[in-house]
Amino acid sequence: MAATKTYLTGIQTSGMPHLGNYYGAIQPALAAAESNDTLYFLADYHSLNSVKEPARLREDVRSVAATWLACGLDPERTVLYRQSGVPEVFELATVLASVTAKGLMNRAHAYKAARDRNEAAGSTELDAGINMGLFNYPILMAADILLMEADVVPVGRDQAQHIEYTADIARAFNHLYGDAYSFPVPEGAYPQGEGSVLPGVDGRKMSKSYDNHIPLFMAENRLKKLVRRIPTDSTPVAEPKDPDSSVPFQLLAYFADAERTDGVRKRLEAGGMGWGELKNELFDTINDRFGPMRERYEQLVAPGSELDDILEAGAARARGRAAATMAKVRRAIGID
Ligand code: ADP
Ligand code: TRP
Numbered sequence: 001m002a003a004t005k006t007y008l009t010g011i012q013t014s015g016m017p018h019l020g021n022y023y024g025a026i027q028p029a030l031a032a033a034e035s036n037d038t039l040y041f042l043a044d045y046h047s048l049n050s051v052k053e054p055a056r057l058r059e060d061v062r063s064v065a066a067t068w069l070a071c072g073l074d075p076e077r078t079v080l081y082r083q084s085g086v087p088e089v090f091e092l093a094t095v096l097a098s099v100t101a102k103g104l105m106n107r108a109h110a111y112k113a114a115r116d117r118n119e120a121a122g123s124t125e126l127d128a129g130i131n132m133g134l135f136n137y138p139i140l141m142a143a144d145i146l147l148m149e150a151d152v153v154p155v156g157r158d159q160a161q162h163i164e165y166t167a168d169i170a171r172a173f174n175h176l177y178g179d180a181y182s183f184p185v186p187e188g189a190y191p192q193g194e195g196s197v198l199p200g201v202d203g204r205k206m207s208k209s210y211d212n213h214i215p216l217f218m219a220e221n222r223l224k225k226l227v228r229r230i231p232t233d234s235t236p237v238a239e240p241k242d243p244d245s246s247v248p249f250q251l252l253a254y255f256a257d258a259e260r261t262d263g264v265r266k267r268l269e270a271g272g273m274g275w276g277e278l279k280n281e282l283f284d285t286i287n288d289r290f291g292p293m294r295e296r297y298e299q300l301v302a303p304g305s306e307l308d309d310i311l312e313a314g315a316a317r318a319r320g321r322a323a324a325t326m327a328k329v330r331r332a333i334g335i336d
Contacts, residue, residue: 007036007189008150010043010083010141013060014051017067018213019286020198020206023254024191026071029154039079039148039318040068042311045090046083046140049133066300066307067216070293075310083144085315088322093136093143095329099172100139108138109161142166146173146183147322154189163188180332198254201230203247214251217294220287227283228276237274248275248282256285 009029017026032038042061051057061082073080083089105111111134115126138161145153145166153163163186170183191197197205200212207213214226230248235241243249243265253261264281267273300307330336 004037005151007032007152008039008148009154013042013047013064016063016215018215023198033078041081041083044084066297070297079314079317081314081318086318086322088326089143092147093140096169097139100169138165142169147325149184150186152189153186157190177332181328217297224283227279232275238271240271241268243268248278252282
Protein backbone atom coordinates (compact mmCIF):
# COMPACT_ATOMS: atom_id res chain seq x y z
CA MET A 1 0.00 0.00 0.00
CA ALA A 2 1.23 3.49 -0.84
CA ALA A 3 2.06 5.67 2.17
CA THR A 4 -0.80 7.99 3.09
CA LYS A 5 -0.23 11.52 1.94
CA THR A 6 -1.05 14.68 3.79
CA TYR A 7 -3.60 16.83 1.96
CA LEU A 8 -4.00 20.41 3.05
CA THR A 9 -6.08 23.23 1.72
CA GLY A 10 -7.00 26.71 2.84
CA ILE A 11 -10.49 28.05 2.38
CA GLN A 12 -11.03 31.75 1.74
CA THR A 13 -13.75 33.03 4.00
CA SER A 14 -15.70 35.36 1.78
CA GLY A 15 -19.41 34.79 2.25
CA MET A 16 -21.49 31.64 1.99
CA PRO A 17 -20.11 29.10 -0.52
CA HIS A 18 -22.11 28.48 -3.72
CA LEU A 19 -22.99 25.44 -5.85
CA GLY A 20 -19.78 25.88 -7.91
CA ASN A 21 -17.64 25.79 -4.75
CA TYR A 22 -19.49 22.67 -3.63
CA TYR A 23 -18.97 20.86 -6.87
CA GLY A 24 -15.43 22.09 -7.58
CA ALA A 25 -13.92 22.21 -4.09
CA ILE A 26 -16.01 20.87 -1.20
CA GLN A 27 -17.14 17.56 -2.70
CA PRO A 28 -13.68 16.54 -4.00
CA ALA A 29 -12.07 17.57 -0.69
CA LEU A 30 -14.55 15.42 1.26
CA ALA A 31 -13.85 12.51 -1.10
CA ALA A 32 -10.08 12.93 -0.54
CA ALA A 33 -10.67 12.83 3.22
CA GLU A 34 -11.96 9.25 2.94
CA SER A 35 -8.51 7.82 2.30
CA ASN A 36 -5.92 10.46 3.21
CA ASP A 37 -4.57 12.45 6.09
CA THR A 38 -6.40 15.77 5.63
CA LEU A 39 -6.13 19.25 7.10
CA TYR A 40 -8.57 21.93 5.97
CA PHE A 41 -8.43 25.39 7.45
CA LEU A 42 -10.19 28.74 7.23
CA ALA A 43 -7.73 31.31 5.93
CA ASP A 44 -8.98 34.17 8.10
CA TYR A 45 -5.71 36.13 8.11
CA HIS A 46 -5.67 35.98 4.32
CA SER A 47 -9.22 37.36 4.31
CA LEU A 48 -8.16 40.22 6.57
CA ASN A 49 -6.42 41.79 3.56
CA SER A 50 -9.76 42.46 1.93
CA VAL A 51 -12.34 42.32 4.75
CA LYS A 52 -12.04 45.26 7.12
CA GLU A 53 -15.38 44.78 8.92
CA PRO A 54 -14.87 42.70 12.09
CA ALA A 55 -18.49 41.51 12.29
CA ARG A 56 -18.39 40.31 8.71
CA LEU A 57 -15.05 38.56 9.10
CA ARG A 58 -16.33 36.74 12.19
CA GLU A 59 -19.60 35.80 10.49
CA ASP A 60 -17.92 34.59 7.29
CA VAL A 61 -15.58 32.28 9.19
CA ARG A 62 -18.49 30.65 11.04
CA SER A 63 -20.60 30.42 7.89
CA VAL A 64 -17.86 28.72 5.87
CA ALA A 65 -16.94 26.32 8.70
CA ALA A 66 -20.62 25.43 9.21
CA THR A 67 -20.97 24.81 5.47
CA TRP A 68 -18.15 22.27 5.35
CA LEU A 69 -19.46 20.47 8.42
CA ALA A 70 -23.04 20.46 7.10
CA CYS A 71 -21.76 19.04 3.78
CA GLY A 72 -20.37 16.08 5.67
CA LEU A 73 -16.86 16.93 6.84
CA ASP A 74 -16.06 14.63 9.75
CA PRO A 75 -13.98 16.67 12.23
CA GLU A 76 -12.60 13.47 13.80
CA ARG A 77 -11.15 12.43 10.49
CA THR A 78 -10.18 15.83 9.04
CA VAL A 79 -8.39 18.47 11.08
CA LEU A 80 -10.60 21.55 10.61
CA TYR A 81 -9.23 24.76 12.06
CA ARG A 82 -8.86 28.50 11.81
CA GLN A 83 -5.50 29.73 10.50
CA SER A 84 -5.54 32.30 13.30
CA GLY A 85 -5.73 29.44 15.83
CA VAL A 86 -2.21 28.34 14.92
CA PRO A 87 0.22 31.19 15.74
CA GLU A 88 3.20 29.12 14.55
CA VAL A 89 2.02 30.02 11.02
CA PHE A 90 3.19 33.58 11.58
CA GLU A 91 6.49 32.51 13.09
CA LEU A 92 7.20 30.28 10.10
CA ALA A 93 6.16 33.07 7.69
CA THR A 94 8.96 35.21 9.17
CA VAL A 95 11.48 32.41 8.77
CA LEU A 96 10.39 31.82 5.18
CA ALA A 97 10.55 35.54 4.34
CA SER A 98 14.29 35.37 5.08
CA VAL A 99 14.82 32.83 2.29
CA THR A 100 12.37 34.33 -0.23
CA ALA A 101 13.58 36.60 -3.04
CA LYS A 102 11.67 39.87 -3.19
CA GLY A 103 11.73 39.60 -6.99
CA LEU A 104 9.61 36.46 -6.72
CA MET A 105 6.96 38.43 -4.82
CA ASN A 106 7.14 41.28 -7.38
CA ARG A 107 6.08 38.77 -10.03
CA ALA A 108 3.08 37.38 -8.10
CA HIS A 109 -0.11 37.53 -10.20
CA ALA A 110 -2.34 39.14 -7.58
CA TYR A 111 0.21 41.86 -6.79
CA LYS A 112 0.94 42.51 -10.47
CA ALA A 113 -2.77 42.70 -11.25
CA ALA A 114 -3.24 45.34 -8.52
CA ARG A 115 -0.36 47.40 -10.00
CA ASP A 116 -1.77 47.01 -13.51
CA ARG A 117 -5.10 48.36 -12.29
CA ASN A 118 -3.33 51.42 -10.87
CA GLU A 119 -1.46 51.90 -14.15
CA ALA A 120 -4.66 51.59 -16.19
CA ALA A 121 -6.29 54.18 -13.91
CA GLY A 122 -3.46 56.57 -14.74
CA SER A 123 -1.97 56.58 -11.22
CA THR A 124 1.70 57.61 -10.99
CA GLU A 125 2.16 55.54 -7.80
CA LEU A 126 1.75 51.96 -8.97
CA ASP A 127 1.64 50.64 -5.39
CA ALA A 128 -1.17 52.97 -4.37
CA GLY A 129 -3.72 51.23 -2.13
CA ILE A 130 -1.73 47.96 -2.05
CA ASN A 131 -1.06 46.73 1.48
CA MET A 132 1.85 44.57 2.62
CA GLY A 133 -0.62 41.78 3.39
CA LEU A 134 -1.33 41.45 -0.31
CA PHE A 135 2.39 41.59 -1.12
CA ASN A 136 3.25 38.95 1.51
CA TYR A 137 0.23 36.78 0.70
CA PRO A 138 2.28 34.05 -1.03
CA ILE A 139 4.68 33.76 1.92
CA LEU A 140 1.84 33.36 4.42
CA MET A 141 0.33 30.72 2.17
CA ALA A 142 3.67 28.89 1.93
CA ALA A 143 3.80 28.93 5.75
CA ASP A 144 0.29 27.40 5.97
CA ILE A 145 1.37 24.56 3.72
CA LEU A 146 4.93 23.87 4.89
CA LEU A 147 4.07 24.09 8.59
CA MET A 148 1.87 21.00 8.26
CA GLU A 149 4.41 19.23 6.02
CA ALA A 150 1.71 18.84 3.38
CA ASP A 151 2.37 16.71 0.29
CA VAL A 152 -0.66 17.60 -1.79
CA VAL A 153 -2.58 20.88 -1.97
CA PRO A 154 -5.96 20.67 -3.75
CA VAL A 155 -6.82 24.14 -5.11
CA GLY A 156 -8.35 25.86 -8.13
CA ARG A 157 -6.11 26.54 -11.15
CA ASP A 158 -5.90 30.23 -10.24
CA GLN A 159 -3.79 29.15 -7.24
CA ALA A 160 -1.13 27.29 -9.27
CA GLN A 161 1.42 30.09 -9.00
CA HIS A 162 1.07 30.13 -5.21
CA ILE A 163 1.82 26.41 -5.08
CA GLU A 164 4.86 26.84 -7.34
CA TYR A 165 6.09 29.65 -5.09
CA THR A 166 5.64 27.44 -2.05
CA ALA A 167 7.73 24.72 -3.71
CA ASP A 168 10.40 27.33 -4.62
CA ILE A 169 10.49 28.66 -1.06
CA ALA A 170 10.70 25.12 0.36
CA ARG A 171 13.62 24.35 -1.97
CA ALA A 172 15.41 27.56 -0.97
CA PHE A 173 15.08 26.61 2.70
CA ASN A 174 16.12 23.00 2.04
CA HIS A 175 19.16 24.15 0.07
CA LEU A 176 20.40 26.17 3.03
CA TYR A 177 19.38 23.97 5.94
CA GLY A 178 18.74 20.57 4.35
CA ASP A 179 21.45 18.86 6.39
CA ALA A 180 19.39 19.50 9.52
CA TYR A 181 15.81 19.61 8.23
CA SER A 182 14.00 19.62 4.86
CA PHE A 183 10.39 20.49 4.16
CA PRO A 184 8.55 18.04 1.91
CA VAL A 185 8.12 19.91 -1.42
CA PRO A 186 4.35 20.01 -2.00
CA GLU A 187 2.46 19.67 -5.25
CA GLY A 188 -0.89 21.15 -6.30
CA ALA A 189 -3.89 18.98 -7.24
CA TYR A 190 -6.14 20.74 -9.73
CA PRO A 191 -9.66 19.97 -10.97
CA GLN A 192 -9.51 17.89 -14.16
CA GLY A 193 -11.48 18.15 -17.35
CA GLU A 194 -13.91 20.49 -19.07
CA GLY A 195 -16.92 19.44 -17.03
CA SER A 196 -15.38 20.74 -13.83
CA VAL A 197 -16.62 24.33 -14.13
CA LEU A 198 -20.21 24.82 -13.09
CA PRO A 199 -22.06 27.60 -14.94
CA GLY A 200 -23.72 30.46 -13.09
CA VAL A 201 -27.24 31.72 -13.80
CA ASP A 202 -25.95 33.82 -16.73
CA GLY A 203 -24.05 30.93 -18.33
CA ARG A 204 -20.56 32.20 -17.42
CA LYS A 205 -18.50 30.34 -14.77
CA MET A 206 -20.40 30.49 -11.49
CA SER A 207 -18.49 32.95 -9.32
CA LYS A 208 -19.12 35.41 -6.53
CA SER A 209 -17.22 37.98 -8.54
CA TYR A 210 -19.78 37.76 -11.38
CA ASP A 211 -22.70 37.77 -8.95
CA ASN A 212 -24.24 34.88 -10.90
CA HIS A 213 -24.01 32.32 -8.12
CA ILE A 214 -26.52 30.19 -6.23
CA PRO A 215 -25.52 30.18 -2.53
CA LEU A 216 -25.61 26.65 -1.15
CA PHE A 217 -27.95 27.23 1.74
CA MET A 218 -30.14 30.15 0.77
CA ALA A 219 -33.66 30.00 2.23
CA GLU A 220 -36.03 27.75 0.29
CA ASN A 221 -38.33 30.54 -0.95
CA ARG A 222 -35.40 32.66 -2.11
CA LEU A 223 -33.84 29.69 -3.85
CA LYS A 224 -37.09 29.09 -5.70
CA LYS A 225 -37.23 32.71 -6.86
CA LEU A 226 -33.61 32.69 -7.96
CA VAL A 227 -34.06 29.50 -10.00
CA ARG A 228 -37.23 30.85 -11.61
CA ARG A 229 -35.36 33.97 -12.69
CA ILE A 230 -32.63 32.08 -14.61
CA PRO A 231 -32.85 33.56 -18.14
CA THR A 232 -34.21 31.25 -20.88
CA ASP A 233 -35.41 31.99 -24.40
CA SER A 234 -39.05 32.21 -25.47
CA THR A 235 -39.37 28.79 -27.16
CA PRO A 236 -42.98 27.65 -26.53
CA VAL A 237 -43.64 24.60 -24.32
CA ALA A 238 -44.48 22.30 -27.26
CA GLU A 239 -41.38 23.16 -29.37
CA PRO A 240 -38.27 20.92 -29.25
CA LYS A 241 -35.43 22.45 -27.24
CA ASP A 242 -31.66 21.98 -27.07
CA PRO A 243 -30.99 20.90 -23.45
CA ASP A 244 -27.22 21.45 -23.68
CA SER A 245 -27.52 25.15 -24.44
CA SER A 246 -29.85 25.74 -21.48
CA VAL A 247 -28.36 26.79 -18.14
CA PRO A 248 -31.10 25.18 -15.98
CA PHE A 249 -30.53 21.87 -17.76
CA GLN A 250 -26.74 22.10 -17.40
CA LEU A 251 -27.15 22.73 -13.68
CA LEU A 252 -29.68 19.91 -13.34
CA ALA A 253 -27.18 17.52 -14.94
CA TYR A 254 -24.67 18.26 -12.15
CA PHE A 255 -27.03 17.46 -9.30
CA ALA A 256 -29.70 15.01 -10.55
CA ASP A 257 -29.00 11.29 -11.03
CA ALA A 258 -28.43 9.99 -14.58
CA GLU A 259 -31.93 8.59 -14.94
CA ARG A 260 -33.68 11.83 -13.99
CA THR A 261 -31.36 13.90 -16.20
CA ASP A 262 -31.96 11.57 -19.13
CA GLY A 263 -35.73 11.68 -18.74
CA VAL A 264 -35.69 15.49 -18.72
CA ARG A 265 -33.35 15.59 -21.74
CA LYS A 266 -35.70 13.39 -23.78
CA ARG A 267 -38.76 15.47 -22.92
CA LEU A 268 -37.02 18.76 -23.78
CA GLU A 269 -35.80 17.36 -27.11
CA ALA A 270 -39.23 16.02 -27.97
CA GLY A 271 -40.93 19.32 -27.19
CA GLY A 272 -42.82 17.99 -24.20
CA MET A 273 -41.47 20.29 -21.50
CA GLY A 274 -41.42 24.05 -21.02
CA TRP A 275 -38.67 26.07 -19.32
CA GLY A 276 -40.94 26.70 -16.32
CA GLU A 277 -41.33 23.00 -15.63
CA LEU A 278 -37.58 22.47 -16.13
CA LYS A 279 -36.88 25.14 -13.52
CA ASN A 280 -39.30 23.51 -11.08
CA GLU A 281 -37.42 20.27 -11.63
CA LEU A 282 -34.11 22.05 -10.98
CA PHE A 283 -35.42 23.68 -7.82
CA ASP A 284 -36.69 20.32 -6.50
CA THR A 285 -33.37 18.66 -7.29
CA ILE A 286 -31.30 21.29 -5.49
CA ASN A 287 -33.73 21.50 -2.62
CA ASP A 288 -33.90 17.71 -2.12
CA ARG A 289 -30.14 17.42 -2.23
CA PHE A 290 -29.24 20.38 -0.02
CA GLY A 291 -32.35 20.78 2.15
CA PRO A 292 -31.21 18.38 4.91
CA MET A 293 -27.73 19.94 4.86
CA ARG A 294 -29.31 23.41 5.14
CA GLU A 295 -31.03 22.37 8.36
CA ARG A 296 -27.74 21.18 9.80
CA TYR A 297 -26.06 24.38 8.58
CA GLU A 298 -28.61 26.50 10.38
CA GLN A 299 -28.06 24.64 13.66
CA LEU A 300 -24.31 25.06 13.33
CA VAL A 301 -24.23 28.80 12.54
CA ALA A 302 -26.56 29.59 15.42
CA PRO A 303 -24.71 31.29 18.31
CA GLY A 304 -23.66 28.85 21.03
CA SER A 305 -23.63 25.79 18.75
CA GLU A 306 -20.86 23.19 18.94
CA LEU A 307 -19.11 24.91 16.01
CA ASP A 308 -16.68 26.91 18.16
CA ASP A 309 -15.63 23.83 20.14
CA ILE A 310 -15.05 21.88 16.92
CA LEU A 311 -12.81 24.64 15.55
CA GLU A 312 -10.94 24.92 18.83
CA ALA A 313 -10.35 21.14 18.99
CA GLY A 314 -9.11 21.25 15.38
CA ALA A 315 -6.74 24.12 16.18
CA ALA A 316 -5.34 22.18 19.16
CA ARG A 317 -4.56 19.22 16.90
CA ALA A 318 -3.05 21.52 14.24
CA ARG A 319 -0.90 23.25 16.88
CA GLY A 320 0.47 19.88 17.90
CA ARG A 321 1.75 19.30 14.38
CA ALA A 322 2.90 22.90 14.06
CA ALA A 323 4.94 22.70 17.26
CA ALA A 324 6.71 19.55 16.02
CA THR A 325 7.64 21.20 12.69
CA MET A 326 8.74 24.45 14.34
CA ALA A 327 11.02 22.60 16.77
CA LYS A 328 12.84 21.09 13.77
CA VAL A 329 12.91 24.41 11.89
CA ARG A 330 14.25 26.35 14.88
CA ARG A 331 16.98 23.82 15.47
CA ALA A 332 17.92 23.90 11.78
CA ILE A 333 18.18 27.71 11.58
CA GLY A 334 19.95 28.18 14.92
CA ILE A 335 17.14 29.82 16.87
CA ASP A 336 16.47 27.25 19.59
P1 ADP B 1 -15.43 32.49 -6.52
O1 ADP B 1 -15.09 32.48 -8.00
O2 ADP B 1 -16.89 32.43 -6.30
O3 ADP B 1 -14.77 33.66 -5.79
P2 ADP B 1 -13.33 30.95 -5.40
O4 ADP B 1 -12.38 31.46 -6.43
O5 ADP B 1 -13.21 31.43 -3.99
O6 ADP B 1 -14.83 31.17 -5.92
O7 ADP B 1 -13.23 29.36 -5.44
C1 ADP B 1 -13.10 28.52 -4.32
C2 ADP B 1 -13.00 27.09 -4.80
O8 ADP B 1 -14.19 26.70 -5.52
C3 ADP B 1 -11.85 26.83 -5.78
O9 ADP B 1 -11.29 25.57 -5.50
C4 ADP B 1 -12.50 26.84 -7.15
O10 ADP B 1 -11.80 26.03 -8.08
C5 ADP B 1 -13.89 26.27 -6.85
N1 ADP B 1 -14.87 26.87 -7.77
C6 ADP B 1 -15.29 28.16 -7.77
N2 ADP B 1 -16.21 28.38 -8.72
C7 ADP B 1 -16.39 27.18 -9.36
C8 ADP B 1 -17.23 26.74 -10.43
N3 ADP B 1 -18.06 27.59 -11.04
N4 ADP B 1 -17.17 25.46 -10.81
C9 ADP B 1 -16.33 24.59 -10.20
N5 ADP B 1 -15.52 24.93 -9.17
C10 ADP B 1 -15.54 26.21 -8.75
N1 TRP C 1 -5.14 31.46 -1.51
C1 TRP C 1 -6.14 30.42 -1.40
C2 TRP C 1 -7.38 30.86 -2.19
O1 TRP C 1 -7.55 31.99 -2.51
C3 TRP C 1 -6.50 30.18 0.06
C4 TRP C 1 -5.35 29.65 0.84
C5 TRP C 1 -4.68 30.28 1.86
C6 TRP C 1 -4.76 28.37 0.68
N2 TRP C 1 -3.72 29.47 2.34
C7 TRP C 1 -3.71 28.31 1.65
C8 TRP C 1 -5.00 27.29 -0.17
C9 TRP C 1 -2.92 27.16 1.75
C10 TRP C 1 -4.21 26.16 -0.05
C11 TRP C 1 -3.17 26.10 0.91
O2 TRP C 1 -8.22 30.01 -2.48
